[in-house]
Amino acid sequence: MRILVIGLCCMISVLAVQAKTITVCPSCSTPTIQKAIDQAVSGDEILVKAGTYQESGLTITCPLVLRGEGMPVIDGQRKGEILIIAADSVTVTGLEFQNAGVSHISDLAAIRVKRHDYFTVTNNRVINAFFGIYIENGKHGTIKNNVLLGRANNEMDSGNAIHCWYAENLTISDNLVRRYRDGIYLEFVNKSIIADNLSEFNIRYGLHFMFSNDNSYTCNTFYDNGAGVAVMFSKNISMTENLFAQNWGRSSYGLLLKEIYDAEIIDNVFQKNTIGILLEGSTRLNYQNNNFVRNGWAIQMSGGCLDNHFTKNNFTNNSLDLVVNSRVNNNTFNGNYWGEYTGYDLDHDGLGDVPHRPMKLFSHVLTEAPEAIILLRSFFVDLINFSEKVSPIFTPENVLDEAPLMQIVK
Amino acid sequence: MIKIQNLHKAFGKNTVLNGIDLHIKKGGRITAVLGPNGSGKTTLIKCILGMVIPNTGNIQIQGKTIAGQWQYRKAIDYLPQIAQFPENLTVRELITMIKDIRQAPAQDDKLIQLFGLENYLDERLINLSGGTKQKVNLTLAFMYDSPLVILDEPTSGLDPVAMVRLRALIREEKQAGKTIMITTHIMSFVEEIADDIVFLLDGKIYFQGPIQALQEQQQETNLERAIASILDQKTSSLSTHALTS
Amino acid sequence: MKKILKYTLFDLLRSRWNYIYFGFYLIFTTSLLMLSGDVSTVIISLMNVILILCPLIATIFGVMYAYNSREFTVLLLAQPIRRSAIFWGQYFGLALSLSLCLLLGIGLPFLYYGLSSSGAAWEFLTLLGNGLLLTFIFSGLAFLIALRNDNKIRGFGLAILTWLFFAVVYDGIVLLLLLFFRDYPLENAALGLSILNPIDLSRILILLKLDISALMGYTGAVFQKFFGTLWGTIVTLLSLGLWVLIPVLSIRMIAKRKDF
Numbered sequence: 001m002r003i004l005v006i007g008l009c010c011m012i013s014v015l016a017v018q019a020k021t022i023t024v025c026p027s028c029s030t031p032t033i034q035k036a037i038d039q040a041v042s043g044d045e046i047l048v049k050a051g052t053y054q055e056s057g058l059t060i061t062c063p064l065v066l067r068g069e070g071m072p073v074i075d076g077q078r079k080g081e082i083l084i085i086a087a088d089s090v091t092v093t094g095l096e097f098q099n100a101g102v103s104h105i106s107d108l109a110a111i112r113v114k115r116h117d118y119f120t121v122t123n124n125r126v127i128n129a130f131f132g133i134y135i136e137n138g139k140h141g142t143i144k145n146n147v148l149l150g151r152a153n154n155e156m157d158s159g160n161a162i163h164c165w166y167a168e169n170l171t172i173s174d175n176l177v178r179r180y181r182d183g184i185y186l187e188f189v190n191k192s193i194i195a196d197n198l199s200e201f202n203i204r205y206g207l208h209f210m211f212s213n214d215n216s217y218t219c220n221t222f223y224d225n226g227a228g229v230a231v232m233f234s235k236n237i238s239m240t241e242n243l244f245a246q247n248w249g250r251s252s253y254g255l256l257l258k259e260i261y262d263a264e265i266i267d268n269v270f271q272k273n274t275i276g277i278l279l280e281g282s283t284r285l286n287y288q289n290n291n292f293v294r295n296g297w298a299i300q301m302s303g304g305c306l307d308n309h310f311t312k313n314n315f316t317n318n319s320l321d322l323v324v325n326s327r328v329n330n331n332t333f334n335g336n337y338w339g340e341y342t343g344y345d346l347d348h349d350g351l352g353d354v355p356h357r358p359m360k361l362f363s364h365v366l367t368e369a370p371e372a373i374i375l376l377r378s379f380f381v382d383l384i385n386f387s388e389k390v391s392p393i394f395t396p397e398n399v400l401d402e403a404p405l406m407q408i409v410k
Numbered sequence: 411m412i413k414i415q416n417l418h419k420a421f422g423k424n425t426v427l428n429g430i431d432l433h434i435k436k437g438g439r440i441t442a443v444l445g446p447n448g449s450g451k452t453t454l455i456k457c458i459l460g461m462v463i464p465n466t467g468n469i470q471i472q473g474k475t476i477a478g479q480w481q482y483r484k485a486i487d488y489l490p491q492i493a494q495f496p497e498n499l500t501v502r503e504l505i506t507m508i509k510d511i512r513q514a515p516a517q518d519d520k521l522i523q524l525f526g527l528e529n530y531l532d533e534r535l536i537n538l539s540g541g542t543k544q545k546v547n548l549t550l551a552f553m554y555d556s557p558l559v560i561l562d563e564p565t566s567g568l569d570p571v572a573m574v575r576l577r578a579l580i581r582e583e584k585q586a587g588k589t590i591m592i593t594t595h596i597m598s599f600v601e602e603i604a605d606d607i608v609f610l611l612d613g614k615i616y617f618q619g620p621i622q623a624l625q626e627q628q629q630e631t632n633l634e635r636a637i638a639s640i641l642d643q644k645t646s647s648l649s650t651h652a653l654t655s
Numbered sequence: 656m657k658k659i660l661k662y663t664l665f666d667l668l669r670s671r672w673n674y675i676y677f678g679f680y681l682i683f684t685t686s687l688l689m690l691s692g693d694v695s696t697v698i699i700s701l702m703n704v705i706l707i708l709c710p711l712i713a714t715i716f717g718v719m720y721a722y723n724s725r726e727f728t729v730l731l732l733a734q735p736i737r738r739s740a741i742f743w744g745q746y747f748g749l750a751l752s753l754s755l756c757l758l759l760g761i762g763l764p765f766l767y768y769g770l771s772s773s774g775a776a777w778e779f780l781t782l783l784g785n786g787l788l789l790t791f792i793f794s795g796l797a798f799l800i801a802l803r804n805d806n807k808i809r810g811f812g813l814a815i816l817t818w819l820f821f822a823v824v825y826d827g828i829v830l831l832l833l834l835f836f837r838d839y840p841l842e843n844a845a846l847g848l849s850i851l852n853p854i855d856l857s858r859i860l861i862l863l864k865l866d867i868s869a870l871m872g873y874t875g876a877v878f879q880k881f882f883g884t885l886w887g888t889i890v891t892l893l894s895l896g897l898w899v900l901i902p903v904l905s906i907r908m909i910a911k912r913k914d915f
Binding site: 419421456459460461462463480481482483484486488490492493494495496497498499503507508510511512534550560 | 658659662663665666667668669670723724725726727729730731732733734735736737738912913914915
């Protein structure tokens with residue numbers, strides 16, 4: 001069936017030698033985009049000139065290109081959704097979408113892709129929408145270079161900037177998403193790439209995976225979100241070269257991992273987050289070459305985490321490096337650089353000769369009485385930490401780095 | 411000059427002054443305050459200086475009650491028993507400091523010369539010997555022309571030459587018409603220099619009057635023996651008291 | 656009072672111990688700045704040292720100075736000058752000389768390494784201000800202890816115990832209380848307890864400037880919220896102010912009645 005559709009498209013484009021361009025401008029013979037869509041057939045291009053168009057509910061039902069020139073504005077005037085893509089191979093580029101509708105019953109979006117594939121949404125701006133770009137059951141799509149600016153105040157009254165539900169083979173890159181509930185939300189999305197996005201000031205998560213497998217995200221920046229990235233109930237996620245910064249607050253973290261399996265977390269930077277990484281029930285994860293700098297807690301590990309392996313990470317200037325809330329675990333922390341390590345290296349092999357215990361007694365105390373945080377960095381706390389370090393009683397004995405690095409990993 | 415009425419002072423349970431009445435008239439006489447250790451000599455002097463606050467009683471100096479006052483001390487020169495000064499000040503700075511506090515004309519140059527302190531002026535006090543410190547102490551005490559001079563053990567640690575000079579100095583002050591109070595253990599010094607004696611025992615004045623009167627009363631020509639005989643009477647009366655009771 | 660203060664300062668500024676104290680801060684701060692270019696890290700390390708050392712040194716020096724100058728104090732007492740002027744003069748002289756050591760000892764290296772360009776000026780000033788306050792508070796307490804106890808050994812012991820209590824034991828008690836009553840909401844109690852201890856209060860104020868509390872989740876946010884408000888600032892300043900004022904006024908009260 002799909003092959004047939006693609007074939008048809010090709011035929012059409014070959015046939016449409018005289019595929020026409022319909023120009024829309026306020027003073028043209030086609031003054032509205034709706035009119036242009038009505039006139040267009042497969043393969044046509046609709047060129048929208050600069051200006052403001054007060055339209056909504058635009059539905060594209062055949063493959064065509066909708067291109068803006070000089071950033072024309074489509075003002076939805078809060079009447080429902082603005083643009084619905086209900087055909088394969090549609091390109092939307094260079095347009096600004098304003099004032100899509102808000103609803104508490106349905107997830108209204110500025111741009112919705114509905115059950116069709118091969119879409120391209122690039123270089124658009126979405127201002128002030130409930131949901132920004134909503135992919136509902138689409139494959140092989142590209143969402144690139146868009147700017148989505150929201151004004152979310154709380155979780156209940158806001159939607160996500162880029163929301164994908166049942167999708168595959170998406171490329172989401174170079175977008176700026178700001179002030180929505182989630183910056184990028186993926187549910188049942190597989191084999192997709194999220195790269196080079198900047199996601200900031202979102203109320204809940206900068207990037208959110210639910211039940212989404214075999215994805216990778218790389219070179220993104222997650223700045224000052226409720227929490228940077230949440231990966232939940234997913235498998236095979238590769239997380240590389242991202243920056244998680246300034247995600248702080250009541251229960252905030254750079255990266256939340258919940259019920260996930262088989263992930264690689266490499267070359268990321270976690271900077272000034274309340275918690276760098278929070279793990280719950282996560283299994284078979286590798287953490288390599290990450291930098292944990294100035295976080296409240298670099299890593300918090302709750303129960304049910306198995307086979308997490310940390311190597312060649314740098315832990316510097318975190319208030320607390322590690323909290324492990326379970327006694328039984330087979331997670332390893334070998335060959336990392338710990339700024340607080342006080343051992344020596346007599347044989348000059350670059351590895352400390354005494355193991356390092358990254359979990360302090362005070363971390364343990366804090367899980368029992370969080371208010372004790374008010375004693376952070378007090379002399380008494382240093383004393384109890386020291387005595388615990390000398391002879392561990394309360395902290396799990398097997399949480400230790402047998403070969404701590406003497407030099408920071410570049 | 412000094413008028414003390416019914417002075418009581420106890421440190422905790424330890425009664426040190428037990429009803430002292432004392433009147434020292436103005437001018438030209440030297441009064442020695444004597445008594446065994448713990449008899450309250452120093453406490454009495456400290457009460458006059460306002461360092462110790464009496465439990466009851468009244469002290470007047472130049473006709474004014476001193477309780478709670480500090481200006482009256484302008485009329486007093488005081489030589490403390492132990493000479494300890496801020497370690498890192500020089501002699502010159504120390505003298506300037508006291509002059510700074512008192513704001514009155516001082517004859518420090520004369521005294522510095524008298525005690526041969528010229529070469530020590532820029533030395534820090536921590537580097538001085540005990541004797542030199544005592545000379546500094548004396549300089550500070552005699553610098554001013556105050557009508558009342560109180561000397562607490564002035565002879566301690568002095569070399570013979572300085573002793574001679576000290577005696578001369580005290581006589582000079584006496585000639586100038588000042589009232590002088592001295593405490594000391596050295597009886598020969600008292601005999602030589604004092605006019606009147608106040609003898610304290612157990613917080614009370616046992617004797618007050620000229621030296622000759624004491625000697626006559628105890629029928630001893632020697633002051634030391636006169637004092638000793640008072641103490642003898644005291645202990646024997648105590649023991650008879652103990653026997654009868 | 657000014658005269659006594661002036662000469663006490665003359666005396667103490669030439670004291671070898673003062674030079675050692677100054678030299679320690681100078682060398683320590685310089686080496687920290689050389690080892691780590693990051694000013695915030697240096698401030699945290701300095702904070703740990705200052706919170707322990709300022710109170711300790713102020714306590715020890717305070718007691719030592721008060722006992723050492725006792726005989727001279729007696730001489731001064733015989734001069735026409737108010738008692739309170741003598742003790743306040745000596746106290747402020749001591750506190751100021753220690754403060755100068757701190758100020759120059761950590762100030763000079765920071766100036767040399769270019770504090771203004773680092774953007775950490777505010778954190779640095781908070782650190783310094785708290786160091787100075789602690790110096791004043793603890794030298795005041797030490798003077799008070801020395802005034803109340805004629806027995807040097809006892810006074811010295813008491814002073815060290817006082818330091819130990821505020822620097823270590825107090826936090827231990829707070830921690831035990833928090834653990835013991837952990838089923839209750841204790842944010843306000845924890846706050847109240849820390850405000851009562853000047854060392855704790857200083858530590859929290861410095862940490863807040865370093866943004867650490869914001870990193871510390873919900874409870875940290877509660878504390879920051881309190882100290883960020885006008886009310887919190889007033890309470891904080893009031894507490895530190897009282898801690899300076901109470902010893903100073905007590906010195907006067909005790910000096911008035913004391914026998915020497």
